[in-house]
Amino acid sequence: MSNPSPIRLAAALSTEHRGRLMSHAREVNFPEGTRIFDEGNRAETFWIVRSGTVTLEIPVPGRRPAPVENLGPGELVGWSWLFPPYVWQLGAEAMTPVRAYEFDGMTVRMLMDADPAFGSAVGQWVGRVLAHRLHQTRTRLLDLYAPH
Numbered sequence: 001m002s003n004p005s006p007i008r009l010a011a012a013l014s015t016e017h018r019g020r021l022m023s024h025a026r027e028v029n030f031p032e033g034t035r036i037f038d039e040g041n042r043a044e045t046f047w048i049v050r051s052g053t054v055t056l057e058i059p060v061p062g063r064r065p066a067p068v069e070n071l072g073p074g075e076l077v078g079w080s081w082l083f084p085p086y087v088w089q090l091g092a093e094a095m096t097p098v099r100a101y102e103f104d105g106m107t108v109r110m111l112m113d114a115d116p117a118f119g120s121a122v123g124q125w126v127g128r129v130l131a132h133r134l135h136q137t138r139t140r141l142l143d144l145y146a147p148h
Contacts (some may be wrong), residue, residue, distance in 0.1 A: 008075055009021075009048050009075075009076065010074055012121075012124075012128065013122070013125060014121065017118050017121045017122070020111065020118055021103070021108065021118075021122065022101065024103055024104070024108065024111070025048070025101035025103060026101070026103075027050075027099070027100075027101060027102075028100050028101075028102045029097065029098065029099050029100075030052075030054075030094035030097070030098040030100065031097055032094055032095065032096050032097050033093065033094065034093065034098075035091070035092075035093055036077065036092040036093060036094060037088045037091060037092050038091045039058075039089060039090055039091050040087060040088060041087070042086060042087060042088075043078060043080035043081045043087055043088045043105065044081060044086065044104070044105050044106070045078070045081060045102055045103060045104055045105055046076065046077060046078035046079070046081045046102075046105060046108075047076075047078060047100040047101060047102050047103070048077070048100060048103075049071055049073050049077060049098060049100050050073060050098075050099040050100055051073055051097075051098070051099045052094060052095075052097050052098030052100075053070050053071065053072055053094075053095040053096045053098070054070070054071045054072075054075075054092050054094055054095065054098055054100075055067050055069070055070050055071075055092065055095045056068045056069045056070075056071065056090045056091070056092050056133070056136075057090060057091040057093065058137055058140065065091055068090060068133070068136050068140045069136045070095065076125075076126070077092055077100065078092070079126050079130050079133070081105030081108075081109075082105065082123070082126050086105065090137070108122065
């Protein structure tokens, strides 16, 4: 059996910090084909997938958006809520019916400010997710634009 991904919630946060975060979750559902967010829009919330698949996309001028990564259970959807100016850097679509936990970004930022240990843990988790997504996006752009 493989180890859980360090960017999945269960492996990223301690039981205490995970419980604190989850106490502010709201359950939501997205039907297949739902646009969850689009690049450039205000980022006020984020989600953790419970079931289903969310595809992250990067806009490509003159073409359909290019898929960057598929996200599944336990994975964070959205990191732009944590960094000013709180604007989405990618787009996201539900590729299957998705059940997710939804969080208010401002509330979580306030919790992070009030508890430095919690704030550090969440910030490090989101930072690891961001680094991973940057790598995935770079790889996808090379696939699209590199000379073959």
